[in-house]
Amino acid sequence: MRYIIYFIIAFCLWLLLTLNVNLDHVIVGVIVALLGTVVFGGYFTKKPMKFLQLHRLFWIIIYIPVFIWYMFKANIDVAYRVLHPERPIKPGIVKIKTSLKSDIAKVFLANSITLTPGTMTCEIEGEYLYIHWIWVQSTEIEKASKIIASPFEKYLRRIFE
Amino acid sequence: MSILIIILAIGAFLCLYRIYQGPSIADRAVGVDIMGILFVGITALSALFYDLSYLMDLSITLTLFSFIGTLALAKYLEKRSLDD
Amino acid sequence: MISPIGWIIIWIGVVFDILGAIGLVRFPDVYNRLQASTKCVTLGTFGIMVGIFLLKGFTPMGIKALICGVFLLFTSPVAAHALMKGSLHFGTKMWKGTVVDEYGKDKLGGEQIDKKEG
Structure with missing residues (x-):
């Protein structure tokens, strides 16, 4: 679960940095975000559902x-x-x-x-x-x-x- | 409006004075750190004046590299090895 | 309407930057220098970034400026903290007007305060 949330955050950061929705940019972004998730996802928080609590x-x-x-x-x-x-x-x-x-x-x-x-x-x-x-x-x-x-x-x- | 960049450059020269003068190595490390952040500001203002978007990418990169360099200096001051 | 506010914020940021640099020169020891310069230069550069965001709006440059400001706000205190701990362990003496040093008493065996005049 936390790997998926980490992937979503990394991909959103990539989209903000490039601001470009061409197909090749999105493919490169998916590859980079996957690499980041595999390497650093283990250090991420144990309870990622805290991000979705509105209060x-x-x-x-x-x-x-x-x-x-x-x-x-x-x-x-x-x-x-x-x-x-x-x-x-x-x-x-x-x-x-x-x-x-x-x-x-x-x-x-x-x-x-x-x-x-x-x-x-x-x-x-x-x-x-x-x-x-x-x-x-x-x-x-x-x-x-x-x-x-x-x-x-x-x-x-x-x-x- | 280039006077803004001139003011920041004067600040960077004050940091250089501290790096040259500093009584100990720690003072010099502080000077390098502050000068890095001032360079981030100078790069961002250049991006604004000349309307060059890639200079803003450069300023993000400079922020992160200045941070890593300062951490390396601090590890050296603490007399620990870099992979600790 | 937005544009004058953006310029004013950029000017405030630059003034705080130069004040931080003056503090780096004027204060007497490493710890006070680190205090003054880190606070002033961080808020100053963050102000420059917010000003650029207000001037440029939601263009690529404006959003990148905002991301850069947020990175700065996260990295700069951590860097200052690491430098401070590093210089404490390096053995840099504190200024002679220092009143108390609990860290030196607990960890380094005695207060690290410079006794001699100068």
């Missing part, structure tokens, strides 16, 4: 504007720190705890943290994440988790779990 798609659509808004705020923040003549930074690496269980949700949490204000993931280990923070507000695990991770966790939990 997950709904929360993805809600999540994208929230994420872009946080990214924009992050850039204003960095621009302020770059252009300020005294470089107001107080960096440090803190440790936070997440309540997300699945691996893919943790990866998306780490990527979201990297692109949002002043924080950047160093390593994920179990349920702890090491975060480089450009302006350390708290070194306790609970307080730092509340400041850094909680804006995203509620969306990601609804999308992936």
